[in-house]
Amino acid sequence: MTATTFPTQLIDRFGRKVDYLRISITDRCDFRCVYCMAEDMTFLPREAILSLEEIYLLAKTFVELGVTKIRITGGEPLVRKGALALLEQIGALAGLRELVLTTNGSQLATVASKLKAANVKRINISLDTLDPVKFKAMTRTGELQQVLAGIDAAREVGFERIKLNAVILKHRNHDEVGNLVQFAIDKKIDISFIEEMPLGVVDKHDRAEAYYSSDLIRADLAQRFTLLPSTQKTGGPSDYCLVSGTQTRVGFISPHSHNFCASCNRVRLTVEGRLLLCLGNDHAIDLKSIIRTPNATEQTIKQAIVAAMEIKPEKHDFNLQEQPVILRYMNMTGG
Numbered sequence: 001m002t003a004t005t006f007p008t009q010l011i012d013r014f015g016r017k018v019d020y021l022r023i024s025i026t027d028r029c030d031f032r033c034v035y036c037m038a039e040d041m042t043f044l045p046r047e048a049i050l051s052l053e054e055i056y057l058l059a060k061t062f063v064e065l066g067v068t069k070i071r072i073t074g075g076e077p078l079v080r081k082g083a084l085a086l087l088e089q090i091g092a093l094a095g096l097r098e099l100v101l102t103t104n105g106s107q108l109a110t111v112a113s114k115l116k117a118a119n120v121k122r123i124n125i126s127l128d129t130l131d132p133v134k135f136k137a138m139t140r141t142g143e144l145q146q147v148l149a150g151i152d153a154a155r156e157v158g159f160e161r162i163k164l165n166a167v168i169l170k171h172r173n174h175d176e177v178g179n180l181v182q183f184a185i186d187k188k189i190d191i192s193f194i195e196e197m198p199l200g201v202v203d204k205h206d207r208a209e210a211y212y213s214s215d216l217i218r219a220d221l222a223q224r225f226t227l228l229p230s231t232q233k234t235g236g237p238s239d240y241c242l243v244s245g246t247q248t249r250v251g252f253i254s255p256h257s258h259n260f261c262a263s264c265n266r267v268r269l270t271v272e273g274r275l276l277l278c279l280g281n282d283h284a285i286d287l288k289s290i291i292r293t294p295n296a297t298e299q300t301i302k303q304a305i306v307a308a309m310e311i312k313p314e315k316h317d318f319n320l321q322e323q324p325v326i327l328r329y330m331n332m333t334g335g
């Protein structure tokens, strides 16, 4: 294959166009959310993770292969030293339509304006509860006030869109879905509810028992709000509704109860440099080894990425009842 024969669009063997890359730039985090991490986490040593230069090289290569949207995530992306400079570099890539970020919000009060300057268009901020005691229980180390201040800072900066992400667990925060939607309405932002996914071994709750489906959340919300079906399709797994009389959209991400694989347009780059073809399967290629090979060229890297499209699975199959679950944590894969 010569340089001129590389496609300008990544297509998998099921004909799905892959134009969205999510990059986990660190496995570290200042929180320890119960559904995401064990309390006592061992993080990866520096040499095991991609350097900022390697992440940039891969981001640039993917954009040359037709990726138009990149989400930076983690772990908590904003705790990695040099994250802002990396965002600036990626945000300046010609051909990239959208640079977006997922964050727990803990650093936003100080960095929101710098993110906007780095060309970050939209931000997802995780917020599972408005109760400071429950917030501490769910994140183990987080402070609700800090995150609320971060949300306000992001609103003042004026991103194109701010969306809250809330993972709902039965008996922990399922009674808060209405309050969370009202909070989003008051702040004129959007919110998505996420069903917990069985990624990594967590030690403090039984996932099957904590499962609270999107359908239950919808039914709870229907008692307090009128949800109008939205025709808007983002190409992602969220199924959106508009709250009648407001600008707030409510999304439902339902990996268990609604399968969204047919329209999957994304791949993930883990912090260890594995290109993960599906969140719910282990199909991956090791891009770190490829780029660290002494004779690696732009060609060999592109070849590997194009070839990887052939092993993107058709669909995921999460099963909460059976072991083993996928033995990697969300912080390493980039949720």
Ligand code: SAM
Binding pocket: 029, 035, 036, 073, 074, 075, 076, 077, 102, 103, 104, 124, 125, 126, 165, 166, 167, 194, 195, 196, 197, 198, 199, 330, 331, 334, 335
């Ligand atoms: N630290 C950032 C944050 O919390 O937004 C970014 C990384 S976090 C892994 C990305 C998203 O994944 C968050 O919205 C989080 O709630 C979600 N998440 C983490 N573990 C999950 C799980 N087991 N099931 C479903 N969502 C999960």
Ligand code: SF4
Binding pocket: 029, 030, 031, 032, 033, 036, 037, 074, 075, 076, 104, 126, 330, 331
């Ligand atoms: Fe950290 Fe985000 Fe995982 Fe919570 S969900 S522990 S904030 S990476």
